Each structure stands twice: as structure tokens, then as C-alpha cells.
Amino acid sequence: MSLIQIENLKKTYRTSDIETTALNNVSLGIEEGEFVAIMGPSGCGKSTLLNVLGLLDRPDGGSYQFDGSEMTRLAERAKSKVRKNNIGFVFQSFNLIDELNVYDNIELPLIYIKMTSAERKKRVTEMMERMGIAHRAKHFPQQLSGGQQQRVAVARALVTYPKMILADEPTGNLDSAHGKEVMQLLAELNNGGTTIVMVTHSPSDAGYASRVIQLLDGEVVSEHAKPTAAQL
Numbered sequence: 001m002s003l004i005q006i007e008n009l010k011k012t013y014r015t016s017d018i019e020t021t022a023l024n025n026v027s028l029g030i031e032e033g034e035f036v037a038i039m040g041p042s043g044c045g046k047s048t049l050l051n052v053l054g055l056l057d058r059p060d061g062g063s064y065q066f067d068g069s070e071m072t073r074l075a076e077r078a079k080s081k082v083r084k085n086n087i088g089f090v091f092q093s094f095n096l097i098d099e100l101n102v103y104d105n106i107e108l109p110l111i112y113i114k115m116t117s118a119e120r121k122k123r124v125t126e127m128m129e130r131m132g133i134a135h136r137a138k139h140f141p142q143q144l145s146g147g148q149q150q151r152v153a154v155a156r157a158l159v160t161y162p163k164m165i166l167a168d169e170p171t172g173n174l175d176s177a178h179g180k181e182v183m184q185l186l187a188e189l190n191n192g193g194t195t196i197v198m199v200t201h202s203p204s205d206a207g208y209a210s211r212v213i214q215l216l217d218g219e220v221v222s223e224h225a226k227p228t229a230a231q232l
Contacts, residue, residue, distance in 0.1 A: 001031065001032045002027060002029045002030065002031055002032070002065075003030055003031065003032040003034075003066065003067055003164060003195050004028075004030040004053065004065070004066055004197075005029050005063075005064075005065040006026060006027055006028050006029070006061040006062065006063065006064050006065075007027050007062055008025045008026070008027055008047075008061065008062040009011055009023050009025070009026040009027070009052065009059050009061070009063070009064060009093070010023055010025060010026075010059055010060045010062050011023040011045075011048050011057070011059050011060050011218075011222070012081055013054065013061055021217075021218050022045045022048040022218050023045050023048055023049060023059065023218045024045075024185065024217065024218035024219045025062070025219070026049065026062070026215075026218070026219065026220055027062075027220070028213060028220060028223070030195065030197060032163070032171075032194075032195055033190070033193050033194075033195055034184075034190075034195055034196075034210055034211060035187070035190040035196045035198070035208065035210045035211075036196070036197050036209055036210070036211050036212075036213060036215050037198050037199075037205070037206040037208075037209035037211070037212045037213070038050070038197065038198065038199045038200070038212075038215060039198060039199075039200060039201070039203075039206055039212055039213070039214050039215070040160060040214055040215035040216055041216070042088045042199050044215040044216050044217060044218065045215050045217075045218040045219075046199045046215055047168060048218075049198060049199075049215070050166050050168055050197065050199050052064060052088075052167060053066075053134075053164075053197060054083065054087055054089060054166045055071060055074075055079040055080075055082060055083045056083075058072065059072060064192075065129075066082065066086070067086070068161065077089050079128060084112055084113050084160065085160065085162075086162050086164065087162050087163070087165075087166060088156075088157030088158055088160065088162040088164070088165045088166070089096050089157055089165070089167075089168075090150070090153050090154055090157050090165060090166070090167040090168070090170045090171055091153065091167075091168050091169075091170075092134070092168055092169035092171075092172035093173060094141070094149045094150060094152075094153045094173070095128045095153065096141040096149060096152060096153060096156075097141075097222035098140065098141050099140075100140070100179075101137065101138050101139060101140050102133060102136050102137050102138070102139055102140075102141075102144075103128070103137040103138065104150060104151050104158065105141070105152055105156055106124045106127055106128065106155045106156045106159055107120055107124045107159075107166070108156065109159055109160050110123060110124070110159060110160065113160060116232045122188035123159050124159060127155045127158060127159045128155060128227065130155070130158075131151045131152070131154060131155045131185075132151065132220075133148060133151050133152060133155065136148060136152075137163060144189075145178065145181065146173060146174045146175070147174060147177075147178030147181050150170065150171075150174060150178070150182050151185070154182070154185060154186070154189075155215075158194070159188065161164065162194070163193055163194075163195060164194070164195040164196070164197065164199070165186070165189070165195070165196045166197050166198075167186065167196060167197070167198040167199070167202065168198075168199045169199060169200055170182055170183075170186065170198065170200075170205075171183060171202065171205055172199075172201075179202075179205070183205055183208050184208075186208065187200070196209075198208070210225060211223060211224070211225050212224055
């Protein structure tokens, strides 16, 4: 079943001096439960595509259906509701709030969706245990290693039980050991049924995906199935 269906997606950025085509008639589908890596050189449109998929940016043309519903014509409030209830984000820079401890960082998305205090406590506790960071609940981000911070970021992305995780260079700020740890974690989540769409420059990270899509100058130039890490 297709979770994402995109047809002829277009996005152009304009300034007074220059016009840049970020997405040029991009069409693709992503099945529920897939692990897809999006690759290509800097400036090819990867991050723009991820932002459109995450409803953080609006395309100039084309169709984007998420879970069977058209997204391009939604008002901002409706898009925000879809995003909060269905999509988790994992960024290269972790994007944790320094003034909040691990527990509070993970709890934050649940406050936004107005979940009860008792249910929030249950969800956050379960997620910390799942990510192996329960013993760090009262620590602040600056007291954690890069790998631990990314685990907190993944826990925060997962705590709302999203249908899809969007990961933007999730190992970009990590050393190779912690990067491998995070990629194995994403692979485990995917094996459990979570759809993952990841932007990466790393062929090694892309090896964990079941399909790799190559972008160039805002266009899909190739896509091919890859063996999963477990099959390598």
C-alpha cells in the first residue's frame, strides 16, 4: 500500500536576481514499511523534497498524496495536524532543547498533541527503555555523547507512534561507531514496520535502505533496490 504518492512535483526558489529550480517534475511512490534513501550532490533538491514530504514546505505544482489524502491544498493548521500525528523528524544537528532534560525533550511532542499526563508518562518511559536511555532521563543534552543525543532525538520522533520518520543526514555529526549504532537503530525500527525516508551522502548509510533514489538538478535520475544491511 502506498503511503506516499508524488506526481510532477515542482518547487522553485526566487530572489530578485536568480531563480533556482529545486524540484523539477518529481514523481515517485513510497510504500508503507519501506526504508528509502535519497542521495545526490549538494543542491540537487534532497532537503527540499524532504521538507515537502514533511509538510514543512509547499510545492509550486504537482500532487502529493500522503496516506491517500492530497496534501498540497491543505491549510497550515490542517498540515500541522497531519504532521504532528503522522510524521517524526530526525535531524543531523539533533535539534534537542538544551534547557530540557532527556525526559522533557521526548515528552514535548505529546504535549503538542494534548495527550494526558498519565499517557505521556507511559509513552515516554516506554520509549526511553526501548532506546536504552532510561538511565539518562534527568540528564541534559550537553551531558550526553553524540550517539546518546541522537537516540534521544529518535525517541522524540517515535513517541507519537508516527507512520513515517524523515531523517536528514542522521549520522552527519557522529563518528563512525555512533553513526553505525544509529543506522542499526533505524533499521530495527523499519523492521518493526516504521516507514523511513532518509537523506544521506553516505553510501554506507544508504546500504541500510531497501531502495535508493538518486536526485540530480531537482530530478529523479535513477532508483534501484538495495539489499538490507541484514542481507549484506
